[in-house]
Amino acid sequence: MTLKIGMIGTNFISDDFCEAAAQVPGAELFAIYSRRQETGDAFAAKHGIPRVYTDYNEFLASGLDAVYVASPNSAHCSQTLKALNRKKHVLCEKVMAVNEQEVRSMIDCARQNNVVLLEAMRPDFDPAYDLIEQTLPRIGKLRRATFEFCQYSSRYDSFREGVVQNAFNPELGNAAVMDIGVYCIHSLVRLFGTPKSIKAISTKLPNGFDGSGIVLMEYDDMTAEAVYSKIAVSVNPSVIQGEDGSIMIDYISKPETISLRLREGSRDTLTGGRIEKLPYTPVKNNMIFEIQEFLKLVEMNEVNHKYLKYSLHTIRVLDEIKRQAGIRF
Numbered sequence: 001m002t003l004k005i006g007m008i009g010t011n012f013i014s015d016d017f018c019e020a021a022a023q024v025p026g027a028e029l030f031a032i033y034s035r036r037q038e039t040g041d042a043f044a045a046k047h048g049i050p051r052v053y054t055d056y057n058e059f060l061a062s063g064l065d066a067v068y069v070a071s072p073n074s075a076h077c078s079q080t081l082k083a084l085n086r087k088k089h090v091l092c093e094k095v096m097a098v099n100e101q102e103v104r105s106m107i108d109c110a111r112q113n114n115v116v117l118l119e120a121m122r123p124d125f126d127p128a129y130d131l132i133e134q135t136l137p138r139i140g141k142l143r144r145a146t147f148e149f150c151q152y153s154s155r156y157d158s159f160r161e162g163v164v165q166n167a168f169n170p171e172l173g174n175a176a177v178m179d180i181g182v183y184c185i186h187s188l189v190r191l192f193g194t195p196k197s198i199k200a201i202s203t204k205l206p207n208g209f210d211g212s213g214i215v216l217m218e219y220d221d222m223t224a225e226a227v228y229s230k231i232a233v234s235v236n237p238s239v240i241q242g243e244d245g246s247i248m249i250d251y252i253s254k255p256e257t258i259s260l261r262l263r264e265g266s267r268d269t270l271t272g273g274r275i276e277k278l279p280y281t282p283v284k285n286n287m288i289f290e291i292q293e294f295l296k297l298v299e300m301n302e303v304n305h306k307y308l309k310y311s312l313h314t315i316r317v318l319d320e321i322k323r324q325a326g327i328r329f
Helices: 010-019 036-048 057-062 073-085 098-111 127-139 158-159 177-190 287-300 307-325
Strands: 003-008 027-033 066-069 089-093 117-120 142-152 197-204 209-220 223-230 236-244 243-249 258-262 265-269
Touching: 003 010, 003 057, 003 089, 003 287, 010 027, 010 036, 027 057, 027 066, 057 073, 066 073, 073 098, 073 236, 089 098, 089 287, 098 117, 098 307, 117 287, 117 307, 127 177, 127 236, 127 243, 127 258, 142 177, 177 209, 177 223, 177 307, 197 243, 197 307
Parallel strands: 003 027, 003 066, 066 089, 089 117, 142 223
Antiparallel strands: 142 236, 197 209, 209 223, 236 243, 243 258, 258 265
């Protein structure tokens, strides 16, 4: 099966997507949609994409099978709904939409049109997370998890100089919790389910943008913590603590090293240096895994797949975080 994919968005994440798609058999970069012709032409030339469109309806009518949506968060819902109603499968960048109402409308539309909708949430598809789940019983009863993603944005320097780019513009549905905090929150929800209660604290920039924050999530027998930032960097690993040991994850969105430390003192590196122990081959760009899964779901026509549940539960948590922290778009 060859899936003709049309792309929306020409930023760095789209570059990563093109690089990954080139390594996945059956994925064909068919067209690019951009609001500006010159931007679309430059991106198409860079990645060998044969068709460029500045009219969205013409783009959808070009013969493509699926759409990869990497536009600003505020545009995800409207662009996705139009594509789904044209019977196009959609792989939508995280976050899928800015609130639960939008996510529900997208899921309902995909089901009504019998096409696949999938959120491009890297951890959902990276085999490293399967390895984490398989290792959880070794650390005993779970008591605490701290997932941390603090990454100084390359666009923050411009903000500090008075230039507000899209990445720091709350009017586009952007916030640090939506951009990178979601990796922590989504992964916690996937591994441990929806929390009983949530407590959120946000650090705001002068324009009201959510620059960093902490989210405490309560479960029956454990607590979880999501720490995120676009205005500072951290070298701390993410940690899952059990009564018999801990699992440490170096990079939450694309794990490269996962370590196990048991209470009696023994240690084990599950990935990284001891490659022979891995049940999969590590890759530099783990977007490969989400594209592979997307093609598989399309081929099997799995419209009601499990990942929709993860996306829906995560957006509910995000809505509560935004409400408590006063994050408004």
